[in-house]
Amino acid sequence: MDAQAFDRSCVKHRLVRFVTAGGLALVATVTAIAPSASASSSLTKVRFAYDFPWPDMELIPVIVAQKEGFFKAHGLKVSIVFPPTTSTTVQMLATKDTEVALLSTSDLVVAVKAKVPVVSIANYSMKNNWGLFAMPGSKLSLATLKGKKVFSWGDTWTTAMLPFVLKKAGLTAKDITVVNGEADTPLLKSGKVDFVTNTTNYAIPGIGGKPVQIVGKAAGVPAVPVWVYATGSSYAKKHGKTVSAFMAAMKDATQWSIDNQGKAVRYFDKAFPDSGYTHAYNVQAWKLTVPLLKNKSGDFFVQTKAQWSTLARAMVDVKQIEKAEKPSAYFTNKFLP
Template sequence: MIMEWPVADAFWTPFLVAKDKGYYKDAGLDVTITPPPTVADTMKFLGTAQADMAFTTTLDVLFARDQDAPVVATGSYGGSNNWGLIAKAPFDLPQVKGKTVGIYNDAWSKAQLSLMLNSVGLKLSDVKLVTAADDTVPLLLQDKVDVITGVTNAESSEIRSTGGFDPFFMPARDHGAPNTPIFVVAGNTEWLKKNPDQARSFMAASIKGLDDAVQNPTAALEVFKKMYPSADMGFVTDAWNTTVGILKPQQPPFVQSDQQWEGLLKAAVDQGLVKSVGAPNTYWTNDYLPK
């Protein structure tokens, strides 16, 4: 299993618990959880069958499919979009005109910001973008920008754990962006077709790990700490506890639907990220989830 980030983060917790508790082993699987060399390599590993499964993003699956890569989402990690704008104090969206916005250099962040701005009659040119190499939080804490982009269980968690305060969060889903889950589990379609029973066993064992990690976050964090003792557990703890709140409402776990994908596909075309898209159900499948 290839992951979404070169360094272990709280999002990995369900899979780490499944491995630590022997759920994969009990299912007859030998699972190796591997970080990619860079954030751009996850889909390369999955698409070229160097990995069988992946933890990745919905947009990465869309981009990979646009390049005819043999990948498909086998489970959504939560049921909503928790990306948005983060600031030290509350603000109204029209007030960002002329302000500085810390952002990452990826197409989807700019696309979602553009959709938010469009909802109040603004454009990207109405704000000054300050690109962060790998973390927008320091830009905000050091007052180098007025607002940053991020998610509730990463950037907001980092601010709480390092900055010592609870930041203001404005959800993109409430201001013109699609309510599409950010993260998914995905599989190499060729491997899935050849190994359907193993794929179902993997998803079932992962669900056990997710259920345990959600029901007992403290024990799950001990597993994380055991596997990655050098991690910043203050940040990881806040991030996982926030993630639990995102995962709990999704029942049954990992289940997907056309509705989850439709907004993303439309936005990707409207924002010029891809020229065209297929039917929503060509990007995802529930076939490997427990019946």
């Protein structure tokens, strides 16, 4: 990830989907709207960039905050921007084309390594629910992993985690065949791969039934959260009150989404009828997401030094980064409600 990867020209003329509470529209650039208080409204505009080029149920708290008025109650008008690729969200923060974003924790570590001025402001999830999945009834296990085909999205998270699985199994990268692609479940169901890599809240409803799971500690992966909310370092310094307001609204919306799961899912279905996910999938996926959202103390969002030092050291071990920075280089809890 070099400096040119974060040049504004890389994202300025991309075609992305831009979503507001009123519906879906296309815009030719993500730089068209700057954060400001409208002359006709006291609400501050904030653009939230998702970590994936299309919507899925992990957007539910943001949709709920729009629909139930939590953003408005905290003085904000928040719209959602979808990046052209999974690697573009960090770029959008770096080039100030969005104010807040959802990122994987590994993406943020790689960005800091590349000296991109971004910072994590809250955990989205609190656990590492990533692992390997096989079809229901399969006899596959870590003991039989050698010689098998494993699907990978080719993202930084999978690249960071897979070596730990291999170490747990006593194998090396040469002992498996990694298959990259844009869709995991069809390859698994057709027998073209033996395992897919994903998280429980996506893989289980996608595969159906009771898929074979090798997840978390059983997979040998570090116990760290997968996703975080992040912002640009300079934006955090200049607009701290806005960042705090965003997180306060997200706390209200996340709790509401837990307490009203059925209605929360219907909000998502209505906002994104062409997402490609069925209502049944979204119901199960969100139900599986809910237990990931609070820590053992029952708190949302709170990050720890240990989670960041553990992840950074793990990424050094698998040679994704050369050295681990101090935890304070990656995160702050100062904007939490």
